[in-house]
Amino acid sequence: MQESTFWWRGGVIYQIYPRSFMDSNGDGIGDLPGITDKLDYVASLGVDGIWLSPFFTSPMADFGYDISDYRDVDPMFGTLEDFKTLLERAHALGLRVMIDQVISHTSDQHPWFQESRQDRTNDKADWFVWADPKPDGTPPNNWLSIFGGSAWTFDSRRQQYYLHNFLESQPDVNFHNPAARQAQLDNMRFWLELGVDGFRLDTVNFYFHDPALTDNPPVPAGEATTLGAPDSNPYTWQRHVHDISRPENLDFLKDLRALMDEFPGTTTVGEIGDDNPLERMAEYTAGGDKLHMAYTFDLLNEPHSPAYIREVIERFQRLAGDAWPCWALSNHDVVRSATRWGETEAPLAYPKVALAMLFSLRGSVCLYQGEELGLPEAEVPFERIQDPYGKVLWPEFKGRDGCRTPMPWRDTSQGGFTTENVEPWLPIASRHRPLAVSHQQDDSTSVLNTTRRLLALRAAHPALIEGDLELVDVGTELLGFIRQADEETLLCIFNLTGEVHEARLPLAIQDTLDGHGFFHDADDDTLRLPPYQAAWFVV
Incomplete structure (x- = not known):
């Protein structure tokens, strides 16, 4: 390698x-x-x-x-x-x-959490996010789980809630520790x-x-x-x-x-x-x-x-x-x-x-x-x-x-x-x-x-791997940008729609690259791009 x-x-x-x-x-x-x-x-x-x-x-x-x-x-x-x-x-x-x-x-089956939930004094007691209930027994705050409901689950052993941004079986590690x-x-x-x-x-x-x-x-x-x-x-x-x-x-x-x-x-x-x-x-x-x-x-x-x-x-x-x-x-x-x-x-x-x-x-x-x-x-x-x-x-x-x-x-x-x-x-x-x-x-x-x-096209062109990117105006229905590295400059234009769209080429082109089956006459400064087509030009 x-x-x-x-x-x-x-x-x-x-x-x-x-x-x-x-x-x-x-x-x-x-x-x-x-x-x-x-x-x-x-x-x-x-x-x-x-x-x-x-x-x-x-x-x-x-x-x-x-x-x-x-x-x-x-x-x-x-x-x-x-x-x-x-x-x-x-x-x-x-x-x-x-x-x-x-x-x-972690999982609630991880040994760290299994130890942490036993009491408030063990070696892993503060390795997860624990908090006391509000006086009325409800969760400490309004934080929610991405998977639905409160981000807090009550644990009877510690008489505290633990935080989980996802499932209640996925307790959050306390990165403040x-x-x-x-x-x-x-x-x-x-x-x-x-x-x-x-x-x-x-x-x-x-x-x-x-x-x-x-x-x-x-x-x-x-x-x-x-x-x-x-x-x-x-x-x-x-x-x-x-x-x-x-x-x-x-x-x-x-x-x-x-x-x-x-x-x-x-x-x-x-x-x-x-x-x-x-x-x-x-x-x-x-x-x-x-x-x-x-x-x-x-x-x-x-x-x-x-x-x-x-x-x-x-x-x-x-x-x-x-x-x-x-x-x-x-x-x-x-x-x-x-x-x-x-x-x-x-x-x-x-x-x-x-x-x-x-x-x-x-x-x-x-x-x-x-x-x-x-x-x-x-x-x-x-x-x-x-x-x-x-x-x-x-x-x-x-x-x-x-x-x-x-x-x-x-x-x-x-x-x-x-x-x-x-x-x-x-x-x-x-x-x-x-x-x-x-x-x-x-x-x-x-x-x-x-x-x-x-x-293969990407790998063959340094401009596509590390070149700078500059957006160009090719109309509202097309997407266009220039990729430029020391060795080369490429104009990239994409038609993501099911309709033919035309655009005035913003730069004079030297050649058309074949990566998507599209070719364009270098002497023509008007691009007519078929549906769902990409075009790369050497400029």
Whole structure:
């Protein structure tokens, strides 16, 4: 594997949801050996690395985001030796390996919490966020759980409430306690010493809380919410100024960066859900002494017009300074982009141009498994719903299972994900079977092979990896920007609609790059861009 300390800067990271990638032992659940078996496929896409969602020991109340042992593999996914084998194979293929770190909270089955809840005097008594009830017995304040209801649960042993931003079985670690902070850094060191190349940090702005437990204010009438949760969730009705994104977090991120710097070539990407997400991204990644990169929900929500994407880019550039973003259109928590953005568009053409746009932005990229196939959101019937989030808020919000169904490797009843006589943990979507890898592999026009061409185009042009980005005016229906590095200048224009649109080219062009099948006469300064097409020009 070629050594590069800054491989992540402009890199493309393929996100794998282990439960749903490949089942190697026929139990209906994906596992680490299954991932290892499919790494050649991942490498063939042209990505730089993989990010594995949690595979640690867990009671699986939130499918691995409730960890009971940070230093071992849940038997459902295999063993620590299986992980080492995966790591070795990935590195042999030139793929970096990033893993999820969920350090803001643990499972209530974690030994730390089991000890902490026994009484108020034990060694771990202050490792979680405990607070006395109000005089009338109600919770200490108005903070809410993202998964519904109060963020506080009463524990009869301590006669106190404990804080949980998510499920009541996911108690929040008290990051105001230096020993608890150091213990989480030590857990991360364990994986760095095994050879992982970085971490995706879950809810990276949730680590600290206001120790005064001040009530959150309501969102003023008419103002938008930006936290990534559905508007039907009361969590979005508050401005989260006291329970998340606290200023103390910056010092911890510096401690974390100091740890990462002990292992050259490693990196971090933080997940940020905040009322001011781009501002927080800039704050957390600026200066070179905190996170390497971060992503927000700005491209993981429903708005997707050229005007909206321009506004996101403009706002980021205005606020970012030297911050480095990581862009994504889909992940394991949101409706797949082929549906969220493309439901009313051409089902095969739209995912191609959306990926073309994503791969041309300035920053790094996370590509969620199945996105390279153009998979739409799966319909999961209520009786098969697994996600606790969906069970609570059904039917207005159906949870996250629709983006987590198994990868369709072949057009069979179980999609080649597991053996045909085994029922997978979530059903194979019938609309995914025609989009299986086996169908797309030999079709030069497929979303899969278009993805490979687009990533090859990106890799071949320094301007697309690290070049500056400057928006250009190509009309309201198109999105255009210039990417410029020392070696080259490229003009990138995208038609995300089903109509032909024309625009006056803002610069004289020398050549048209082939990455999406579009060519333009260099002598013509009027661009006529077909539906769902991308164009890259050398200028």
